[in-house]
Amino acid sequence: MIKVETAKKWLDLFIEQLLENKVYLSELDTAIGDGDHGNNMARGATALKEKLAEKEYDNLTDLLKDTGMVMVSKVGGASGPLYGSAFIEMAKAAKNDEQVALADLLQAGLDGIQKRGKAAQGEKTMVDEWIPVIEDVQNNQLTTEKVDEYVEKTKPIKATKGRASYLGERSIGHIDPGAASSGLLFKTMLKAGVADE
Amino acid sequence: MSKTHGILLVSHVPAIADGLKELLSQVAADVTIISAGGTDENEIGTSFDKISQGLESFEEERVLAFYDLGSAKMNLEMAMEVATKKVTLYDTAFVESAYTAASLLQADAPIDMIEEQVNALKVK
Numbered sequence: 001m002i003k004v005e006t007a008k009k010w011l012d013l014f015i016e017q018l019l020e021n022k023v024y025l026s027e028l029d030t031a032i033g034d035g036d037h038g039n040n041m042a043r044g045a046t047a048l049k050e051k052l053a054e055k056e057y058d059n060l061t062d063l064l065k066d067t068g069m070v071m072v073s074k075v076g077g078a079s080g081p082l083y084g085s086a087f088i089e090m091a092k093a094a095k096n097d098e099q100v101a102l103a104d105l106l107q108a109g110l111d112g113i114q115k116r117g118k119a120a121q122g123e124k125t126m127v128d129e130w131i132p133v134i135e136d137v138q139n140n141q142l143t144t145e146k147v148d149e150y151v152e153k154t155k156p157i158k159a160t161k162g163r164a165s166y167l168g169e170r171s172i173g174h175i176d177p178g179a180a181s182s183g184l185l186f187k188t189m190l191k192a193g194v195a196d197e
Numbered sequence: 198m199s200k201t202h203g204i205l206l207v208s209h210v211p212a213i214a215d216g217l218k219e220l221l222s223q224v225a226a227d228v229t230i231i232s233a234g235g236t237d238e239n240e241i242g243t244s245f246d247k248i249s250q251g252l253e254s255f256e257e258e259r260v261l262a263f264y265d266l267g268s269a270k271m272n273l274e275m276a277m278e279v280a281t282k283k284v285t286l287y288d289t290a291f292v293e294s295a296y297t298a299a300s301l302l303q304a305d306a307p308i309d310m311i312e313e314q315v316n317a318l319k320v321k
């Protein structure tokens with residue numbers, strides 16, 4: 001069972017990492033997009049920090065739902081509705097089953113992303129990070145190294161979704177920025193100990 | 198309100214949405230056209246809140262929605278899920294299809310004819 005305190009710690013660490021990696025994420029987006037992914041996520045992170053400071057959360061559902069709403073409203077780019085849908089769907093999963101397993105929670109998040117963005121695996125998006133990570137969580141074998149490895153694996157893919165798809169072949173050879181920010185989400189998840197509960 | 202349908206224009210840039218509205222208004226003075234461009238801070242991007250507010254401010258019950266790039270569609274779809282209006286979204290060439298819809302609405306063309314002509318401009 002995922003404790004709300006642990007999940008809160010996870011989000012605090014995620015916020016911190018997004019702010020710290022703002023320039024890096026925007027650099028990745030400059031190569032194959034419009035150069036704003038770091039700024040978008042940092043804007044969301046700042047707003048989320050304020051939101052989460054407003055009250056004490058006593059259940060996972062509210063925490064995840066508020067996170068999703070802030071993402072939808074504040075992030076701005078495609079990543080806003082995508083991360084927003086992910087967190088809102090995770091909130092629903094936590095509401096339906098208080099004992100929800102981490103892999104199932106993340107799967108609900110991925111379903112939200114795919115419902116919103118219609119991307120399948122191999123289109124060079126954050127989906128390419130979420131799918132193998134969830135598989136590893138299921139098998140209890142996710143590590144920080146693996147999270148990074150999956151981010152790196154988006155490099156040779158040719159983008160067929162999102163802004164990078166307008167570049168066609170030229171999108172090959174660059175890390176997908178959304179996969180990289182999702183990598184931060186999963187590394188902070190490990191660090192906070194969400195996977196150990 | 199003098200037409201059955203209104204038109205919503207969603208772009209990543211406020212000036213694009215507003216400029217397209219200007220273009221359409223010239224041929225469709227009696228059609229309600231609402232623009233929702235940019236983020237809440239009027240930066241480049243799209244805003245779920247702006248789009249939602251745009252949709253709710255129509256007096257018309259039915260809205261034809263046009264957008265420029267992919268992420269605008271995602272915010273538009275989220276807004277449609279909570280909207281009280283009946284909204285139809287078109288994956289069509291932004292300028293040309295919105296212009297077609299506006300001109301035909303102004304001319305009181307039947308909606309199926311409008312849809313047919315607009316859908317012929319599908320590009321995404």
Ligand SMILES: Nc1ncnc2c1ncn2[C@@H]1O[C@H](COP(=O)(O)OP(=O)(O)O)[C@@H](O)[C@H]1O
Binds near residue numbers: 033
């Ligand atoms: N349809 C989609 N499905 C899943 N992820 C997507 C999709 N479109 C874009 N993305 C993700 O969003 C990231 C870009 O986010 P961001 O730069 O914030 O938005 P924008 O592309 O609107 O500028 C991409 O790197 C990719 O991972």
Ligand SMILES: [Mg+2]
Binds near residue numbers: 033035036037163
């Ligand atoms: Mg971008």
